[in-house]
Amino acid sequence: MPAPAQRLIAHLDMDAFYASVELLRYPDLRGHAVVIGGGRRHQPEELPDGTRRYARLRDYAGRGVITTSTYEARALGVHSGMGVMKAAVLAPDAVLLPVDFDAYRHCSRLFKAAVRALAPLVEDRGIDEIYIDLTDLPGAQADAGRAAAQQLKDAVFTATGLTCSIGVTPNKLLSKLCSELDKPNGITLLGLEDIPTRIWPLAASKVNGIGPKASEKLAALGIHTIGDVAAAEPQFLIGHFGKSFGAWLHEASHGRDERPVVTFSEPRSISRETTFERDLHAVRDKAALGAIFTELCVQLAGDLARKGYASKTIGIKLRFDDFKSVTRDLTLPAHTMDARSIRRAAGECLKRVDLTRRLRLLGVRAGALAKLADLVAPRVSHTGGDAGDDADVSGTHALHEPRASYNLLLFDTDATSSR
Protein backbone atom coordinates (compact mmCIF):
# COMPACT_ATOMS: atom_id res chain seq x y z
CA MET A 1 0.00 0.00 0.00
CA PRO A 2 1.55 3.32 -1.02
CA ALA A 3 2.15 5.81 1.77
CA PRO A 4 0.04 8.97 1.45
CA ALA A 5 1.98 11.86 -0.02
CA GLN A 6 3.53 14.09 2.59
CA ARG A 7 1.90 17.47 2.90
CA LEU A 8 3.69 20.68 1.99
CA ILE A 9 2.51 23.54 4.18
CA ALA A 10 3.78 27.12 4.10
CA HIS A 11 3.54 29.73 6.82
CA LEU A 12 3.91 33.26 5.51
CA ASP A 13 4.59 36.04 8.00
CA MET A 14 4.88 39.68 6.99
CA ASP A 15 8.05 41.38 8.27
CA ALA A 16 7.36 43.99 11.00
CA PHE A 17 4.05 44.50 9.24
CA TYR A 18 2.59 47.71 10.71
CA ALA A 19 5.97 49.42 10.83
CA SER A 20 6.72 48.40 7.24
CA VAL A 21 3.40 49.79 6.03
CA GLU A 22 4.20 53.08 7.74
CA LEU A 23 7.61 53.19 6.04
CA LEU A 24 5.85 52.97 2.67
CA ARG A 25 4.22 56.33 3.33
CA TYR A 26 7.11 57.87 5.31
CA PRO A 27 10.14 56.60 3.39
CA ASP A 28 12.33 59.23 5.07
CA LEU A 29 12.06 57.10 8.24
CA ARG A 30 13.69 54.09 6.64
CA GLY A 31 16.70 52.99 8.68
CA HIS A 32 15.43 54.72 11.82
CA ALA A 33 14.09 53.31 15.05
CA VAL A 34 10.32 53.64 14.59
CA VAL A 35 7.64 52.48 16.96
CA ILE A 36 3.91 52.10 16.29
CA GLY A 37 1.49 52.35 19.16
CA GLY A 38 0.19 54.55 21.94
CA GLY A 39 -3.04 56.43 21.68
CA ARG A 40 -3.81 59.18 19.19
CA ARG A 41 -2.47 62.71 19.13
CA HIS A 42 0.93 62.08 17.68
CA GLN A 43 0.35 62.37 13.95
CA PRO A 44 3.41 63.55 12.02
CA GLU A 45 3.26 67.27 11.35
CA GLU A 46 3.74 68.45 7.77
CA LEU A 47 6.06 71.47 7.78
CA PRO A 48 6.00 74.35 5.23
CA ASP A 49 9.40 73.32 3.84
CA GLY A 50 7.98 69.94 2.80
CA THR A 51 9.60 67.95 5.58
CA ARG A 52 7.78 66.34 8.48
CA ARG A 53 8.13 66.56 12.20
CA TYR A 54 7.55 63.29 14.02
CA ALA A 55 6.69 62.66 17.63
CA ARG A 56 9.43 61.02 19.66
CA LEU A 57 8.92 58.40 22.32
CA ARG A 58 10.23 60.85 24.94
CA ASP A 59 7.31 63.20 24.22
CA TYR A 60 4.67 60.60 25.02
CA ALA A 61 2.65 60.48 28.20
CA GLY A 62 -0.17 58.09 28.91
CA ARG A 63 -1.35 54.49 28.70
CA GLY A 64 -0.72 52.41 25.68
CA VAL A 65 1.56 49.71 24.43
CA ILE A 66 3.90 49.22 21.49
CA THR A 67 2.09 47.41 18.70
CA THR A 68 5.09 46.95 16.41
CA SER A 69 8.51 48.43 15.89
CA THR A 70 11.11 48.46 13.16
CA TYR A 71 14.10 46.16 13.46
CA GLU A 72 16.22 49.19 14.37
CA ALA A 73 13.95 49.85 17.37
CA ARG A 74 13.96 46.19 18.36
CA ALA A 75 17.75 46.36 18.49
CA LEU A 76 17.30 48.93 21.27
CA GLY A 77 15.17 46.49 23.25
CA VAL A 78 11.77 47.85 22.25
CA HIS A 79 9.27 45.08 21.60
CA SER A 80 5.55 44.75 20.96
CA GLY A 81 3.42 44.56 24.07
CA MET A 82 5.78 46.82 26.00
CA GLY A 83 4.30 49.91 27.61
CA VAL A 84 5.13 53.05 25.63
CA MET A 85 6.40 54.82 28.73
CA LYS A 86 8.79 51.99 29.42
CA ALA A 87 9.94 51.95 25.79
CA ALA A 88 10.65 55.67 26.04
CA VAL A 89 13.31 54.95 28.66
CA LEU A 90 15.06 52.54 26.30
CA ALA A 91 14.74 54.56 23.12
CA PRO A 92 13.75 58.18 23.84
CA ASP A 93 14.63 59.35 20.32
CA ALA A 94 12.69 56.66 18.49
CA VAL A 95 9.92 58.00 16.26
CA LEU A 96 6.42 57.25 17.51
CA LEU A 97 3.59 56.82 15.01
CA PRO A 98 -0.09 56.23 15.76
CA VAL A 99 -1.73 52.97 14.74
CA ASP A 100 -3.64 53.14 11.44
CA PHE A 101 -5.58 49.90 11.16
CA ASP A 102 -7.33 50.92 7.96
CA ALA A 103 -4.00 51.17 6.18
CA TYR A 104 -2.83 47.81 7.54
CA ARG A 105 -6.10 46.10 6.63
CA HIS A 106 -5.78 47.46 3.11
CA CYS A 107 -2.24 46.05 2.71
CA SER A 108 -3.40 42.82 4.34
CA ARG A 109 -6.10 42.35 1.72
CA LEU A 110 -3.61 43.09 -1.05
CA PHE A 111 -1.01 40.56 0.07
CA LYS A 112 -3.58 37.83 0.74
CA ALA A 113 -5.18 38.33 -2.66
CA ALA A 114 -1.77 38.10 -4.30
CA VAL A 115 -1.10 34.81 -2.53
CA ARG A 116 -4.54 33.36 -3.30
CA ALA A 117 -4.04 34.11 -6.98
CA LEU A 118 -1.10 31.69 -6.94
CA ALA A 119 -2.21 29.18 -4.30
CA PRO A 120 -5.89 29.15 -3.31
CA LEU A 121 -5.75 27.07 -0.11
CA VAL A 122 -5.07 29.87 2.34
CA GLU A 123 -5.86 29.99 6.06
CA ASP A 124 -6.15 33.43 7.62
CA ARG A 125 -4.27 33.84 10.89
CA GLY A 126 -4.85 37.48 11.53
CA ILE A 127 -3.82 40.60 9.71
CA ASP A 128 -0.20 39.72 8.89
CA GLU A 129 0.12 35.97 8.57
CA ILE A 130 -1.36 33.01 6.72
CA TYR A 131 -0.89 29.30 6.17
CA ILE A 132 -0.90 27.98 2.62
CA ASP A 133 -1.34 24.34 1.59
CA LEU A 134 1.09 23.77 -1.29
CA THR A 135 0.67 19.98 -1.36
CA ASP A 136 -1.18 19.85 -4.65
CA LEU A 137 0.30 22.96 -6.19
CA PRO A 138 1.79 21.90 -9.55
CA GLY A 139 5.55 21.54 -9.31
CA ALA A 140 5.81 22.45 -5.65
CA GLN A 141 6.81 18.96 -4.50
CA ALA A 142 9.76 18.87 -6.94
CA ASP A 143 11.93 21.21 -4.86
CA ALA A 144 10.15 20.93 -1.49
CA GLY A 145 8.36 24.19 -2.21
CA ARG A 146 11.31 26.51 -2.62
CA ALA A 147 10.34 27.92 -6.00
CA ALA A 148 6.72 28.28 -4.88
CA ALA A 149 7.80 30.14 -1.76
CA GLN A 150 9.94 32.49 -3.83
CA GLN A 151 7.03 33.14 -6.19
CA LEU A 152 4.78 33.92 -3.26
CA LYS A 153 7.33 36.36 -1.84
CA ASP A 154 7.71 38.06 -5.21
CA ALA A 155 3.95 38.33 -5.65
CA VAL A 156 3.53 39.82 -2.16
CA PHE A 157 6.26 42.36 -2.85
CA THR A 158 4.80 43.32 -6.22
CA ALA A 159 1.35 43.78 -4.70
CA THR A 160 2.41 45.73 -1.60
CA GLY A 161 6.08 46.71 -1.71
CA LEU A 162 6.51 44.71 1.49
CA THR A 163 8.68 41.74 2.35
CA CYS A 164 7.71 38.60 4.22
CA SER A 165 9.29 35.44 5.56
CA ILE A 166 8.13 31.94 4.69
CA GLY A 167 8.60 28.55 6.29
CA VAL A 168 7.76 25.41 4.28
CA THR A 169 7.49 22.04 6.06
CA PRO A 170 5.12 19.05 6.29
CA ASN A 171 2.79 20.79 8.80
CA LYS A 172 1.57 24.06 10.28
CA LEU A 173 3.40 23.73 13.59
CA LEU A 174 6.81 23.32 11.97
CA SER A 175 6.16 25.93 9.29
CA LYS A 176 5.20 28.49 11.93
CA LEU A 177 8.47 27.79 13.74
CA CYS A 178 10.46 27.97 10.51
CA SER A 179 9.10 31.25 9.18
CA GLU A 180 10.86 32.85 12.18
CA LEU A 181 14.23 31.26 11.56
CA ASP A 182 15.36 33.50 8.71
CA LYS A 183 13.60 36.78 9.37
CA PRO A 184 13.29 39.24 7.73
CA ASN A 185 12.83 38.41 4.06
CA GLY A 186 13.78 34.73 4.26
CA ILE A 187 12.69 31.29 3.14
CA THR A 188 13.25 28.26 5.38
CA LEU A 189 12.56 24.72 4.19
CA LEU A 190 12.58 21.84 6.60
CA GLY A 191 11.87 18.10 6.48
CA LEU A 192 11.03 15.74 9.30
CA GLU A 193 14.62 14.46 9.29
CA ASP A 194 15.82 17.95 10.25
CA ILE A 195 13.86 18.10 13.51
CA PRO A 196 16.63 16.90 15.86
CA THR A 197 19.23 19.31 14.50
CA ARG A 198 17.13 22.39 13.75
CA ILE A 199 14.06 22.27 15.98
CA TRP A 200 15.15 20.58 19.18
CA PRO A 201 17.76 23.24 20.09
CA LEU A 202 15.07 25.99 20.06
CA ALA A 203 13.49 27.28 23.26
CA ALA A 204 10.22 25.52 24.12
CA SER A 205 8.50 28.92 24.19
CA LYS A 206 9.01 29.20 20.41
CA VAL A 207 6.27 26.64 19.88
CA ASN A 208 2.92 28.21 19.03
CA GLY A 209 0.80 27.22 22.00
CA ILE A 210 3.52 27.25 24.67
CA GLY A 211 3.06 30.63 26.29
CA PRO A 212 4.60 32.35 29.31
CA LYS A 213 2.82 30.21 31.93
CA ALA A 214 3.64 26.86 30.36
CA SER A 215 7.24 27.95 29.67
CA GLU A 216 7.72 28.91 33.27
CA LYS A 217 6.30 25.64 34.48
CA LEU A 218 8.49 23.69 32.06
CA ALA A 219 11.56 25.61 33.17
CA ALA A 220 10.81 24.76 36.79
CA LEU A 221 10.93 21.11 35.72
CA GLY A 222 14.31 21.64 34.09
CA ILE A 223 12.82 21.63 30.58
CA HIS A 224 14.05 24.51 28.45
CA THR A 225 14.37 23.47 24.81
CA ILE A 226 11.95 21.69 22.49
CA GLY A 227 14.42 18.80 22.60
CA ASP A 228 14.05 18.69 26.40
CA VAL A 229 10.30 18.35 25.93
CA ALA A 230 10.81 15.61 23.34
CA ALA A 231 13.09 13.72 25.74
CA ALA A 232 10.52 13.77 28.54
CA GLU A 233 8.26 10.77 29.10
CA PRO A 234 4.72 11.41 27.82
CA GLN A 235 3.38 10.22 31.18
CA PHE A 236 5.56 12.76 32.95
CA LEU A 237 4.18 15.57 30.78
CA ILE A 238 0.60 14.35 31.23
CA GLY A 239 1.13 14.15 34.98
CA HIS A 240 2.21 17.78 35.15
CA PHE A 241 0.13 19.39 32.41
CA GLY A 242 -3.01 17.28 32.15
CA LYS A 243 -4.13 14.70 29.67
CA SER A 244 -4.84 16.97 26.75
CA PHE A 245 -2.08 19.57 26.98
CA GLY A 246 0.51 17.05 28.19
CA ALA A 247 -0.11 14.73 25.26
CA TRP A 248 -0.04 17.67 22.88
CA LEU A 249 3.32 18.84 24.28
CA HIS A 250 4.77 15.42 23.50
CA GLU A 251 3.40 15.38 19.94
CA ALA A 252 4.42 18.98 19.25
CA SER A 253 7.98 18.48 20.47
CA HIS A 254 8.36 15.65 17.96
CA GLY A 255 7.09 17.91 15.18
CA ARG A 256 3.83 16.05 14.74
CA ASP A 257 0.77 18.06 13.73
CA GLU A 258 -2.09 16.85 11.54
CA ARG A 259 -4.21 20.01 11.60
CA PRO A 260 -5.49 20.87 8.13
CA VAL A 261 -5.28 24.28 6.50
CA VAL A 262 -8.77 25.68 7.06
CA THR A 263 -9.88 28.19 4.46
CA PHE A 264 -13.03 29.40 6.23
CA SER A 265 -14.46 29.43 9.75
CA GLU A 266 -17.47 31.13 11.28
CA PRO A 267 -16.73 33.68 14.01
CA ARG A 268 -17.58 32.56 17.57
CA SER A 269 -17.79 35.98 19.13
CA ILE A 270 -17.56 39.67 18.34
CA SER A 271 -16.55 42.20 20.96
CA ARG A 272 -15.66 45.80 21.68
CA GLU A 273 -13.64 47.02 24.61
CA THR A 274 -11.87 50.17 25.67
CA THR A 275 -9.29 51.18 28.23
CA PHE A 276 -10.05 54.54 29.79
CA GLU A 277 -7.55 57.37 29.79
CA ARG A 278 -7.88 57.39 33.56
CA ASP A 279 -9.49 54.87 35.91
CA LEU A 280 -13.20 55.47 36.45
CA HIS A 281 -15.38 54.80 39.45
CA ALA A 282 -18.84 53.29 39.08
CA VAL A 283 -20.44 55.89 41.32
CA ARG A 284 -18.29 59.00 40.97
CA ASP A 285 -17.97 58.64 37.20
CA LYS A 286 -21.39 57.16 36.58
CA ALA A 287 -22.28 59.47 33.70
CA ALA A 288 -19.02 59.02 31.81
CA LEU A 289 -19.06 55.27 32.36
CA GLY A 290 -22.67 54.99 31.27
CA ALA A 291 -21.98 56.89 28.06
CA ILE A 292 -18.99 54.69 27.24
CA PHE A 293 -20.98 51.54 28.06
CA THR A 294 -23.80 52.55 25.72
CA GLU A 295 -21.35 53.55 23.00
CA LEU A 296 -19.67 50.12 23.15
CA CYS A 297 -23.07 48.45 22.79
CA VAL A 298 -23.95 50.65 19.81
CA GLN A 299 -20.62 49.84 18.16
CA LEU A 300 -21.11 46.14 18.84
CA ALA A 301 -24.60 46.21 17.36
CA GLY A 302 -23.12 47.94 14.30
CA ASP A 303 -20.45 45.24 13.98
CA LEU A 304 -23.09 42.50 14.19
CA ALA A 305 -25.25 44.17 11.58
CA ARG A 306 -22.36 44.80 9.23
CA LYS A 307 -21.16 41.22 9.48
CA GLY A 308 -24.66 39.75 9.41
CA TYR A 309 -24.82 38.01 12.79
CA ALA A 310 -27.12 37.99 15.81
CA SER A 311 -26.09 36.92 19.28
CA LYS A 312 -27.80 34.90 21.98
CA THR A 313 -25.21 35.43 24.73
CA ILE A 314 -24.19 38.93 25.74
CA GLY A 315 -21.23 39.37 28.05
CA ILE A 316 -19.21 42.10 29.68
CA LYS A 317 -15.59 42.32 30.72
CA LEU A 318 -14.23 44.61 33.39
CA ARG A 319 -10.65 45.31 34.31
CA PHE A 320 -9.99 46.96 37.66
CA ASP A 321 -7.23 49.34 38.68
CA ASP A 322 -5.28 46.37 40.05
CA PHE A 323 -5.44 44.84 36.56
CA LYS A 324 -7.65 41.96 37.69
CA SER A 325 -10.39 41.12 35.21
CA VAL A 326 -13.84 39.64 35.57
CA THR A 327 -16.42 38.58 33.02
CA ARG A 328 -20.16 38.05 33.30
CA ASP A 329 -22.51 36.83 30.63
CA LEU A 330 -26.16 36.27 30.07
CA THR A 331 -27.87 33.98 27.61
CA LEU A 332 -31.03 35.48 26.18
CA PRO A 333 -34.21 33.66 25.19
CA ALA A 334 -33.66 34.78 21.61
CA HIS A 335 -30.92 36.09 19.36
CA THR A 336 -30.49 39.82 19.12
CA MET A 337 -28.56 42.40 17.18
CA ASP A 338 -30.27 45.41 18.65
CA ALA A 339 -28.16 47.94 20.53
CA ARG A 340 -30.76 48.53 23.24
CA SER A 341 -31.30 44.83 23.89
CA ILE A 342 -27.55 44.38 24.10
CA ARG A 343 -27.29 47.36 26.42
CA ARG A 344 -30.00 45.99 28.69
CA ALA A 345 -28.46 42.49 28.86
CA ALA A 346 -25.02 43.96 29.50
CA GLY A 347 -26.54 46.11 32.24
CA GLU A 348 -27.93 42.97 33.90
CA CYS A 349 -24.46 41.47 33.79
CA LEU A 350 -22.97 44.57 35.35
CA LYS A 351 -25.32 44.27 38.32
CA ARG A 352 -23.61 41.02 39.26
CA VAL A 353 -20.19 42.63 39.72
CA ASP A 354 -18.76 44.26 42.83
CA LEU A 355 -17.90 47.77 41.66
CA THR A 356 -15.96 49.00 44.68
CA ARG A 357 -12.65 49.27 42.86
CA ARG A 358 -12.03 51.74 40.09
CA LEU A 359 -12.21 50.47 36.52
CA ARG A 360 -9.61 50.79 33.80
CA LEU A 361 -11.37 48.79 31.07
CA LEU A 362 -14.88 47.99 29.99
CA GLY A 363 -15.85 45.59 27.22
CA VAL A 364 -19.00 44.12 25.71
CA ARG A 365 -19.09 40.81 23.91
CA ALA A 366 -21.60 39.02 21.69
CA GLY A 367 -21.32 35.24 21.69
CA ALA A 368 -23.44 32.27 20.58
CA LEU A 369 -23.65 33.85 17.15
CA ALA A 370 -25.99 32.85 14.38
CA LYS A 371 -25.98 34.07 10.82
CA LEU A 372 -28.81 36.47 10.25
CA ALA A 373 -29.68 34.67 7.03
CA ASP A 374 -30.17 31.40 8.93
CA LEU A 375 -32.36 33.02 11.55
CA VAL A 376 -34.78 34.63 9.14
CA ALA A 377 -34.43 31.96 6.46
CA PRO A 378 -38.05 30.81 6.29
CA ARG A 379 -40.16 33.73 5.10
CA VAL A 380 -42.06 35.41 7.85
CA SER A 381 -45.07 36.66 5.95
CA HIS A 382 -48.10 37.79 7.80
CA THR A 383 -49.67 39.54 4.85
CA GLY A 384 -52.18 36.88 3.89
CA GLY A 385 -52.78 35.54 7.36
CA ASP A 386 -52.43 32.06 5.91
CA ALA A 387 -52.26 29.96 9.05
CA GLY A 388 -51.78 26.76 7.07
CA ASP A 389 -48.62 28.07 5.46
CA ASP A 390 -47.20 29.20 8.78
CA ALA A 391 -47.97 25.91 10.45
CA ASP A 392 -46.30 24.08 7.61
CA VAL A 393 -43.16 26.17 7.91
CA SER A 394 -42.81 25.71 11.64
CA GLY A 395 -43.52 22.00 11.30
CA THR A 396 -40.72 21.68 8.78
CA HIS A 397 -38.51 23.34 11.21
CA ALA A 398 -39.29 21.18 14.15
CA LEU A 399 -38.36 18.21 11.99
CA HIS A 400 -35.23 19.70 10.59
CA GLU A 401 -33.62 20.73 13.82
CA PRO A 402 -33.12 24.44 13.35
CA ARG A 403 -29.55 25.58 13.78
CA ALA A 404 -30.70 28.62 15.65
CA SER A 405 -33.71 30.10 17.23
CA TYR A 406 -36.19 31.75 14.90
CA ASN A 407 -37.23 34.09 17.51
CA LEU A 408 -34.97 36.93 16.51
CA LEU A 409 -35.23 39.91 18.78
CA LEU A 410 -34.91 42.65 16.21
CA PHE A 411 -36.25 45.59 18.09
CA ASP A 412 -36.32 46.64 21.66
CA THR A 413 -39.86 47.43 22.59
CA ASP A 414 -39.19 48.18 26.21
CA ALA A 415 -39.52 51.93 26.53
CA THR A 416 -38.38 51.90 30.13
CA SER A 417 -35.03 50.29 29.37
CA SER A 418 -32.09 51.85 31.11
CA ARG A 419 -29.82 54.23 29.35
Added chain:
DNA sequence: TCTGGGGTCCTAGGACCC
Protein backbone atom coordinates in the same frame (compact mmCIF):
# COMPACT_ATOMS: atom_id res chain seq x y z
C1' DT B 1 5.79 54.81 34.18
C1' DC B 2 3.31 49.31 33.97
C1' DT B 3 0.56 46.36 30.92
C1' DG B 4 -4.24 47.70 23.85
C1' DG B 5 -7.94 45.44 21.40
C1' DG B 6 -9.67 41.61 19.07
C1' DG B 7 -10.05 36.88 19.08
C1' DT B 8 -9.87 31.21 20.07
C1' DC B 9 -10.01 27.21 22.88
C1' DC B 10 -10.05 24.64 27.26
C1' DT B 11 -11.54 23.46 31.94
C1' DA B 12 -14.69 22.88 35.49
C1' DG B 13 -18.82 23.01 38.28
C1' DG B 14 -23.75 23.17 38.61
C1' DA B 15 -28.35 22.78 36.54
C1' DC B 16 -31.31 19.98 34.28
C1' DC B 17 -32.95 16.09 31.66
C1' DC B 18 -33.31 11.24 30.43
Added chain:
DNA sequence: TCTGGGGTCCTAGGACCC
Protein backbone atom coordinates in the same frame (compact mmCIF):
# COMPACT_ATOMS: atom_id res chain seq x y z
C1' DT C 1 -30.43 6.05 54.40
C1' DC C 2 -28.12 5.31 49.97
C1' DT C 3 -27.25 5.70 45.27
C1' DG C 4 -26.13 5.74 38.79
C1' DG C 5 -24.37 7.72 34.49
C1' DG C 6 -24.42 10.42 30.38
C1' DG C 7 -25.40 14.54 27.68
C1' DT C 8 -26.00 19.34 27.07
C1' DC C 9 -26.34 24.05 28.40
C1' DC C 10 -24.80 27.92 31.10
C1' DT C 11 -21.35 30.55 33.44
C1' DA C 12 -16.54 32.13 34.91
C1' DG C 13 -11.91 32.16 34.47
C1' DG C 14 -7.59 31.58 32.25
C1' DA C 15 -3.95 30.55 28.75
C1' DC C 16 -2.67 31.81 24.48
C1' DC C 17 -2.32 34.17 19.89
C1' DC C 18 -1.96 38.21 16.52
